[in-house]
Amino acid sequence: MNTKEKIMDVALHMFSERGYEAVSIRDICGEVGIKESTLYYHFKNKKDILDSLIEKFRNHIDGLLSHIDEIPGDGQQKKGKKNDIASSKIMDTYMMDSYLFDPFCNLMIRLMMIEQFHNEEIRVLYEKTLFTDPYEIYMNVFKRLAAQGAFPEEQAEIIVRQYHAYMTMLTYKYLLNGELTEERKKAYAKEVHKIIGGFGS
Amino acid sequence: MNTKEKIMDVALHMFSERGYEAVSIRDICGEVGIKESTLYYHFKNKKDILDSLIEKFRNHIDGLLSHIDEIPGDGQQKKGKKNDIASSKIMDTYMMDSYLFDPFCNLMIRLMMIEQFHNEEIRVLYEKTLFTDPYEIYMNVFKRLAAQGAFPEEQAEIIVRQYHAYMTMLTYKYLLNGELTEERKKAYAKEVHKIIGGFGS
Amino acid sequence: MNTKEKIMDVALHMFSERGYEAVSIRDICGEVGIKESTLYYHFKNKKDILDSLIEKFRNHIDGLLSHIDEIPGDGQQKKGKKNDIASSKIMDTYMMDSYLFDPFCNLMIRLMMIEQFHNEEIRVLYEKTLFTDPYEIYMNVFKRLAAQGAFPEEQAEIIVRQYHAYMTMLTYKYLLNGELTEERKKAYAKEVHKIIGGFGS
Amino acid sequence: MNTKEKIMDVALHMFSERGYEAVSIRDICGEVGIKESTLYYHFKNKKDILDSLIEKFRNHIDGLLSHIDEIPGDGQQKKGKKNDIASSKIMDTYMMDSYLFDPFCNLMIRLMMIEQFHNEEIRVLYEKTLFTDPYEIYMNVFKRLAAQGAFPEEQAEIIVRQYHAYMTMLTYKYLLNGELTEERKKAYAKEVHKIIGGFGS
DNA sequence: GATGAATGAGTGTTCATTCAT
DNA sequence: GATGAATGAACACTCATTCAT
Numbered sequence: 001m002n003t004k005e006k007i008m009d010v011a012l013h014m015f016s017e018r019g020y021e022a023v024s025i026r027d028i029c030g031e032v033g034i035k036e037s038t039l040y041y042h043f044k045n046k047k048d049i050l051d052s053l054i055e056k057f058r059n060h061i062d063g064l065l066s067h068i069d070e071i072p073g074d075g076q077q078k079k080g081k082k083n084d085i086a087s088s089k090i091m092d093t094y095m096m097d098s099y100l101f102d103p104f105c106n107l108m109i110r111l112m113m114i115e116q117f118h119n120e121e122i123r124v125l126y127e128k129t130l131f132t133d134p135y136e137i138y139m140n141v142f143k144r145l146a147a148q149g150a151f152p153e154e155q156a157e158i159i160v161r162q163y164h165a166y167m168t169m170l171t172y173k174y175l176l177n178g179e180l181t182e183e184r185k186k187a188y189a190k191e192v193h194k195i196i197g198g199f200g201s
Numbered sequence: 202m203n204t205k206e207k208i209m210d211v212a213l214h215m216f217s218e219r220g221y222e223a224v225s226i227r228d229i230c231g232e233v234g235i236k237e238s239t240l241y242y243h244f245k246n247k248k249d250i251l252d253s254l255i256e257k258f259r260n261h262i263d264g265l266l267s268h269i270d271e272i273p274g275d276g277q278q279k280k281g282k283k284n285d286i287a288s289s290k291i292m293d294t295y296m297m298d299s300y301l302f303d304p305f306c307n308l309m310i311r312l313m314m315i316e317q318f319h320n321e322e323i324r325v326l327y328e329k330t331l332f333t334d335p336y337e338i339y340m341n342v343f344k345r346l347a348a349q350g351a352f353p354e355e356q357a358e359i360i361v362r363q364y365h366a367y368m369t370m371l372t373y374k375y376l377l378n379g380e381l382t383e384e385r386k387k388a389y390a391k392e393v394h395k396i397i398g399g400f401g402s
Numbered sequence: 403m404n405t406k407e408k409i410m411d412v413a414l415h416m417f418s419e420r421g422y423e424a425v426s427i428r429d430i431c432g433e434v435g436i437k438e439s440t441l442y443y444h445f446k447n448k449k450d451i452l453d454s455l456i457e458k459f460r461n462h463i464d465g466l467l468s469h470i471d472e473i474p475g476d477g478q479q480k481k482g483k484k485n486d487i488a489s490s491k492i493m494d495t496y497m498m499d500s501y502l503f504d505p506f507c508n509l510m511i512r513l514m515m516i517e518q519f520h521n522e523e524i525r526v527l528y529e530k531t532l533f534t535d536p537y538e539i540y541m542n543v544f545k546r547l548a549a550q551g552a553f554p555e556e557q558a559e560i561i562v563r564q565y566h567a568y569m570t571m572l573t574y575k576y577l578l579n580g581e582l583t584e585e586r587k588k589a590y591a592k593e594v595h596k597i598i599g600g601f602g603s
Numbered sequence: 604m605n606t607k608e609k610i611m612d613v614a615l616h617m618f619s620e621r622g623y624e625a626v627s628i629r630d631i632c633g634e635v636g637i638k639e640s641t642l643y644y645h646f647k648n649k650k651d652i653l654d655s656l657i658e659k660f661r662n663h664i665d666g667l668l669s670h671i672d673e674i675p676g677d678g679q680q681k682k683g684k685k686n687d688i689a690s691s692k693i694m695d696t697y698m699m700d701s702y703l704f705d706p707f708c709n710l711m712i713r714l715m716m717i718e719q720f721h722n723e724e725i726r727v728l729y730e731k732t733l734f735t736d737p738y739e740i741y742m743n744v745f746k747r748l749a750a751q752g753a754f755p756e757e758q759a760e761i762i763v764r765q766y767h768a769y770m771t772m773l774t775y776k777y778l779l780n781g782e783l784t785e786e787r788k789k790a791y792a793k794e795v796h797k798i799i800g801g802f803g804s
Numbered sequence: 805g806a807t808g809a810a811t812g813a814g815t816g817t818t819c820a821t822t823c824a825t
Numbered sequence: 826g827a828t829g830a831a832t833g834a835a836c837a838c839t840c841a842t843t844c845a846t
Contacts, residue, residue, distance in 0.1 A: 026814080036832095037832060037834090038831050040817065040818075117218045118219050162367075165371075168374075169366040170366075238844085239805075241843080242806065405809080405810095419721045420720070423624060426837080427836080427837060436811090439838085440810055440811070443808080519713060520620045533776050567765075567772040567773075575734050580723075606826080629820090806846100809843100810842105812840100815837100815840075817835100821833095823831090824830095
């Protein structure tokens with residue numbers, strides 16, 4: 001990690017815990033181990049650090065979303081509940097690994113959670129990340145499952161809605177509540193699997 | 202409203218939008234229309250404003266929780282789905298009016314959402330307010346409904362879990378996302394009713 | 403002198419010697435004997451000090467200009483060169499005492515001399531103070547002298563032009579060049595009187 | 604123009620408008636199109652740029668002054684007013700072209716005007732450039748004119764004084780006041796010619 | 805109840821400068 | 826010749842807070 005990346009990393013950790021305004025340039029530089037003047041060689045100003053983080057996050061999720069279709073729910077599986085369960089598990093692993101457990105994403109979401117109330121640009125991105133995009137991803141997978149005969153097509157929407165509600169609630173409860181510890185990740189994963197099991201029945 | 206109340210009101214609005222640290226004594230006093238030195242007649246220091254708000258909020262929800270039993274789900278209703286729906290509606294109206302739409306509560310929740318990441322005391326209160334308490338309230342009501350024969354008692358938990366997931370997700374999506382406008386409140390209420398309808402079937 | 407006046411006084415001395423930008427808030431406060439934060443109780447920002455000085459100067463010269471007619475050149479004097487000389491002397495004493503030797507005015511002119519090159523508002527005031535206003539004052543007095551028969555009226559303009567050129571040159575040479583010492587003031591006064599003597603012949 | 608010359612050129616433009624201290628190395632390099640570290644290849648430090656400019660200016664005016672005798676006022680002309688006028692015109696053209704209208708000289712004079720109040724070295728040079736040298740030049744030419752019989756030798760001093768006063772005043776009024784535009788140069792030249800005409804009578 | 809005046813510590817940011825490459 | 830990366834000191838300004846009135 002070069003100096004610029006280190007600054008962004010430290011800044012993200014601090015911003016996501018205390019909020020953008022409450023973190024000072026001094027705080028960041030102290031942690032990175034550089035003088036404040038050095039920071040201004042790498043970033044135009046404080047806002048520029050935030051903007052760079054957001055930019056990086058946008059690129060990150062754009063990259064993820066462009067691979068949705070690779071999430072299973074795929075044709076070589078036979079009809080029935082088993083596939084359903086298996087696909088859900090895979091899909092959810094994908095969500096966890098790439099979105100919610102991934103340190104960069106998780107911290108960015110926390111940052112957005114804090115800043116969304118007074119920053120419309122961030123609010124829009126926050127809504128997209130936590131509500132719009134996941135709903136679409138779930139719908140995409142479940143529709144393909146329905147097409148394979150896992151369940152009647154007209155039930156897809158209601159199932160997705162229920163699934164999305166669960167996942168969202170658990171995300172807020174375990175992954176966006178206090179520090180992201182291994183325990184909280186396990187508690188989340190456990191509840192997710194219990195629910196996916198429930199869906200299979 | 203006297204000066205002290207005015208200060209708390211203004212402070213809450215600002216804290217819940219920009220976070221505690223990002224709001225200055227100057228900001229608050231400017232909006233209230235007093236000099237900064239005057240604020241210190243009413244509050245020991247900045248932290249004291251936050252503490253007073255939290256104290257007030259604790260009293261507020263304690264008052265509400267001590268009246269859970271008054272939420273219907275009550276004996277004079279007959280068995281069957283109708284009662285179920287009706288009770289849910291009443292319960293939810295209660296949640297909306299007293300918790301989520303109430304300006305003081307809504308803003309306090311936003312404030313806790315922002316501050317929870319670096320303040321364990323607030324985090325605990327936040328978790329209780331958004332996860333523990335509502336779950337208990339729902340459980341309380343649904344158990345009484347089950348006791349009245351609205352549905353088999355052993356289904357209570359799974360129903361509550363599902364109900365809670367929905368309510369939580371909708372709360373974050375509509376009531377803790379951007380400004381609390383009438384439109385967002387309507388969108389929330391609409392979705393809630395749709396779901397409660399779904400539960401009745 | 404209260405704190406605010408002291409700040410303006412010190413700031414003027416420093417601005418007029420080193421220019422507005424080259425003087426720091428620290429410099430001013432150090433000399434005044436207050437902390438930097440105290441300055442901001444009295445002035446909105448650094449620019450506000452400069453603006454206050456300019457405002458004060460405008461009021462100052464407006465006060466002076468409203469009393470031009472009281473400068474002699476008056477009716478009770480007899481025709482002839484003696485009056486001419488006498489009046490010029492009085493007029494010039496007025497110019498010296500009120501404008502050029504007056505510490506506040508002299509320093510403000512120096513400040514304007516420095517800042518006029520990149521501040522159009524100051525440039526206009528500078529031109530008015532050093533060229534437009536003095537010319538008008540001289541013209542006013544000399545016209546009254548001509549009316550009294552001190553010299554033919556049609557010569558007034560050329561005399562004023564010459565007189566103004568001399569006074570302006572001497573002002574720049576002695577009063578706006580280096581520190582305003584008693585020696586420079588004397589040298590200025592001496593040359594002025596020599597010239598006024600020359601005008602009498 | 605090589606890089607070093609470009610730096611000096613840009614620095615002079617900026618120094619003469621905003622003053623030495625108010626201009627940053629960043630400002631200069633930004634305009635020149637080089638990195639700040641590059642500047643230190645060409646100059647020891649910021650002060651060195653100023654010193655180089657002053658040095659260059661000294662050489663420049665030394666060059667000019669060593670050719671005073673070439674300014675007409677010369678022997679092959681006949682006695683009479685015509686020669687007087689002609690010589691004055693030529694002399695003045697020389698002053699304008701070489702001193703006052705010349706961009707390098709004009710900007711240097713502005714720079715000295717700003718810096719003279721707190722830099723004795725510059726003050727001395729400023730006084731020499733605007734008062735001592737021109738007076739000597741005028742005296743040199745007018746003495747030669749008197750020797751040719753253009754006017755009585757004992758009048759030379761008073762004429763020179765008057766001439767110098769006019770030229771100095773006009774210089775400050777038109778050439779050292781705001782930006783040096785073509786209009787200001789024309790207004791200056793027009794007034795100069797009017798005065799020279801007056802002198803001829 | 806409220807304010808005018810003050811302060812020490814801290815804010816984000818710019819300064820001229822250095823030095824290895 | 827020129828640059829990338831760094832720095833200590835200074836910059837204008839804001840912070841929460843105090844205290845006499």
